[in-house]
Amino acid sequence: MGLNSLRQSAGCALAVLLYLFSVTTLAADEPKPLKLTTTADHSKFKELQREFQSGPEVTKACLTCHTEAAGQIHRTKHWKWEHLNPDSGQTLGKKHILNNFCISIASNYSACTSCHIGYGWKDANFDFSVKENIDCLVCHDTTGIYKKPPGLAGNPVIKDMELPPGSGKIVKGIDITKVAQKVGKSSRDTCGACHFFGGGGDAVKHGDLDSSMAAPDRELDVHMDATGLDFTCATCHKTSSHDVAGSRYNPTAMDKDGVHIRGKVDNSNPATCVSCHGNGPHKKEERLNQHATKVACQTCHIPAFARGGVATKMSWDWSTAGERDAEGKQVVRKDDKGRVIYESRKGTFTLGENVKPEYFWFNGDVNYTLVTDKIEKSEGVIRINWLGGSPTDGKSLIWPVKVFRGSQPFDPINKTLVKPHTAGNDDTGYWKNLVWDKAVETGMKDAGLPFSGKVDFVKTEMFWPITHMVAPKENALACVECHSKNGRLAGIQGVYIPGRDANKLIDTIGWGIALLALLGSLGHGLMLFVARRKHQGE
Amino acid sequence: MGERVYIFKGFERFWHWSQAGLIMFMMLTGFEIHGAYSLFGFERAVSFHNIAAWSLVGLWIFAIFWHLTTGEWRHYIPSVEKVLVIARFYSSGIFRNEPHPFKPSQLNKHNPLQRLTYLGVLLFISPLIWITGWLYLFHGEWSACGLSGLQLEWVAIGHTIGAFLMLAFFVSHIYLVTTGHTPTSQIKAMITGWDET
Numbered sequence: 001m002g003l004n005s006l007r008q009s010a011g012c013a014l015a016v017l018l019y020l021f022s023v024t025t026l027a028a029d030e031p032k033p034l035k036l037t038t039t040a041d042h043s044k045f046k047e048l049q050r051e052f053q054s055g056p057e058v059t060k061a062c063l064t065c066h067t068e069a070a071g072q073i074h075r076t077k078h079w080k081w082e083h084l085n086p087d088s089g090q091t092l093g094k095k096h097i098l099n100n101f102c103i104s105i106a107s108n109y110s111a112c113t114s115c116h117i118g119y120g121w122k123d124a125n126f127d128f129s130v131k132e133n134i135d136c137l138v139c140h141d142t143t144g145i146y147k148k149p150p151g152l153a154g155n156p157v158i159k160d161m162e163l164p165p166g167s168g169k170i171v172k173g174i175d176i177t178k179v180a181q182k183v184g185k186s187s188r189d190t191c192g193a194c195h196f197f198g199g200g201g202d203a204v205k206h207g208d209l210d211s212s213m214a215a216p217d218r219e220l221d222v223h224m225d226a227t228g229l230d231f232t233c234a235t236c237h238k239t240s241s242h243d244v245a246g247s248r249y250n251p252t253a254m255d256k257d258g259v260h261i262r263g264k265v266d267n268s269n270p271a272t273c274v275s276c277h278g279n280g281p282h283k284k285e286e287r288l289n290q291h292a293t294k295v296a297c298q299t300c301h302i303p304a305f306a307r308g309g310v311a312t313k314m315s316w317d318w319s320t321a322g323e324r325d326a327e328g329k330q331v332v333r334k335d336d337k338g339r340v341i342y343e344s345r346k347g348t349f350t351l352g353e354n355v356k357p358e359y360f361w362f363n364g365d366v367n368y369t370l371v372t373d374k375i376e377k378s379e380g381v382i383r384i385n386w387l388g389g390s391p392t393d394g395k396s397l398i399w400p401v402k403v404f405r406g407s408q409p410f411d412p413i414n415k416t417l418v419k420p421h422t423a424g425n426d427d428t429g430y431w432k433n434l435v436w437d438k439a440v441e442t443g444m445k446d447a448g449l450p451f452s453g454k455v456d457f458v459k460t461e462m463f464w465p466i467t468h469m470v471a472p473k474e475n476a477l478a479c480v481e482c483h484s485k486n487g488r489l490a491g492i493q494g495v496y497i498p499g500r501d502a503n504k505l506i507d508t509i510g511w512g513i514a515l516l517a518l519l520g521s522l523g524h525g526l527m528l529f530v531a532r533r534k535h536q537g538e
Numbered sequence: 539m540g541e542r543v544y545i546f547k548g549f550e551r552f553w554h555w556s557q558a559g560l561i562m563f564m565m566l567t568g569f570e571i572h573g574a575y576s577l578f579g580f581e582r583a584v585s586f587h588n589i590a591a592w593s594l595v596g597l598w599i600f601a602i603f604w605h606l607t608t609g610e611w612r613h614y615i616p617s618v619e620k621v622l623v624i625a626r627f628y629s630s631g632i633f634r635n636e637p638h639p640f641k642p643s644q645l646n647k648h649n650p651l652q653r654l655t656y657l658g659v660l661l662f663i664s665p666l667i668w669i670t671g672w673l674y675l676f677h678g679e680w681s682a683c684g685l686s687g688l689q690l691e692w693v694a695i696g697h698t699i700g701a702f703l704m705l706a707f708f709v710s711h712i713y714l715v716t717t718g719h720t721p722t723s724q725i726k727a728m729i730t731g732w733d734e735t
Contacts, residue, residue: 286678287677287678289678290677290678478580478581479580479581479584480579480580480581483571483573483580484580485573496689496690496691496694498571498572498573498694499571499572499573499580500573501691501694502572502573502698503691503695503698506695506698506699506702507698509702510698510699510701510702510705511702513702513703513705513706514702514705514706516706517706517707517709517710518709520710521709521710521712521713521714522713524628524713524717525713525716525717527633528632528633531632531633531634531635532635535635
């Protein structure tokens with residue numbers, strides 16, 4: 001008995017101990033109800049448990065742990081806004097090129113660099129070597145409250161301020177400390193904060209990127225479908241060392257490298273369709289894989305762009321800018337849907353939704369007409385950029401493209417395009433003063449370029465290959481969209497498209513022979529009929 | 539009426555009519571694919587055309603086997619002799635109510651002009667359509683077969699030429715069928731197998 005009770009109490013004590021032990025270990029290693037995708041909760045980091053007064057202060061804190069991040073960032077196009085095209089030798093990037101939207105960043109830095117991943121790029125003297133000028137938050141914000149309004153050279157508003165100065169409009173300061181403590185991976189929202197609003201507003205520039213892509217449904221984008229596959233931008237634009245893959249300065253028009261395999265060294269572009277789907281993705285119809293040797297995936301799988309309910313700009317005529325009303329004020333006109341189609345400071349626009357792209361052979365080469373290149377107005381339309389490609393170079397596929405058409409200022413004496421000073425609350429900014437020669441003079445001076453003092457307008461085109469807004473497969477183009485006389489590929493040379501093409505001579509002779517056979521038969525038959533009637537009569 | 543001769547055997551009639559149906563359907567779908575009109579819609583027209591093509595392949599496998607094993611292929615051996623006689627009949631004699639200079643029999647079911655025409659279809663139109671059709675079907679395999687230098691346009695043109703010739707043959711064939719001693723006598727023969735002369 002004694003032994004038994006002793007054994008019992010010992011057992012009880014052990015059980016209690018074991019229980020206590022298990023409770024304490026459980027408390028320390030308690031599994032989270034949700035599987036976290038990160039190992040770090042930044043709000044727990046001492047470096048971030050303080051009040052931040054500015055962006056650079058936050059960056060400094062980031063760099064205390066992420067010691068090599070600045071070096072990575074400083075190499076990228078996102079930071080430098082500069083890209084040397086190794087094939088053409090052209091120096092490109094927003095820092096250098098001009099477009100036919102807001103034209104150029106020169107002398108307009110404070111406005112344009114609200115989309116720079118840095119702080120304080122307010123003029124041509126910005127120091128690209130300063131680590132603290134990197135803006136970590138604009139890509140890594142998860143709160144959605146981080147904003148960089150135009151005019152502040154990429155700085156956010158920390159304390160309430162009047163913006164633009166003198167406008168009487170107060171912009172509320174954001175809680176940058178909260179933003180810093182909640183950093184995480186990039187998202188459709190962070191990328192979209194700039195890329196959805198390129199060209200100065202929602203949907204303006206790309207046509208296949210706008211705010212509807214922040215949380216698209218399956219119809220709009222089968223991959224980014226917020227309640228389905230839920231891709232972020234970085235799922236395709238696979239990023240390592242802060243270097244985001246996939247750029248329209250050196251796109252991959254035809255990906256011959258096939259599917260990317262984990263662990264296999266592969267330096268090809270990971271953002272192509274082929275890098276996941278391979279070069280023979282149509283399992284049931286080999287014929288479609290055959291099509292893919294001539295036709296980019298995007299051509300059939302993106303039947304139209306600007307499908308998310310936000311209209312994209314299709315043309316921009318700067319030559320009509322400058323109107324003033326009876327009181328001398330600037331004018332804004334809207335269409336019946338409430339979309340702006342004229343602004344005194346910008347000129348005339350046309351917009352489009354559900355736009356069918358235009359199609360071109362494209363081999364990945366993109367060349368630009370730079371501000372230093374001579375142009376002739378008599379040549380007609382100046383191509384700001386143009387796509388290389390031909391049916392026979394073995395590197396081209398038929399691509400869908402948004403062609404953005406416009407008319408913009410140029411210097412008729414020096415025969416160059418020009419970079420006008422548009423944004424800016426000063427004496428020469430076009431948007432305030434509506435005077436072209438002053439605006440161009442300031443802009444060209446800032447860019448270190450000659451200007452004759454004369455301004456004329458020239459028609460321009462810009463080519464934007466379409467690659468986003470991929471529709472579900474059931475909404476891919478039907479055959480007849482191209483296999484018909486006036487189909488989508490009516491203007492494409494170098495391929496025989498059944499239903500579109502026919503040899504005229506063969507067709508004429510062929511129908512002629514068939515018709516002769518018919519007429520011969522009818523004639524013979526008539527004669528026979530008459531002869532037999534006659535014979536019967538006899 | 540005259541004597542009755544059993545000319546067209548069961549399989550032969552089956553072959554003839556299913557082939558006729560398939561070829562008419564393929565002309566219908568084929569010229570739609572060619573862009574001549576819109577009926578089924580391009581995608582369905584292509585799909586139907588392919589199904590009909592494969593059906594015809596199957597039919598031909600049986601037909602070739604039948605012709606070889608029964609010796610019926612001999613009916614397509616051309617005989618130059620009497621071709622002119624037949625031609626003269628169709629261009630003048632027929633209008634004078636002259637009797638047809640050819641009497642079909644089990645051993646000799648086609649007149650010399652028929653023999654020449656059918657042989658022409660067999661040796662020229664059919665191979666043109668078949669070869670270009672196969673190339674069309676297997677466009678995806680060209681480079682694997684060492685045919686990467688081939689242009690789809692040339693294949694398409696060849697196929698189209700074949701189709702036009704087939705259409706011309708079809709029109710003439712339909713007409714000549716009605717020129718027997720009554721307009722329906724020959725069609726009856728191809729249905730029942732019995733030719734009345």
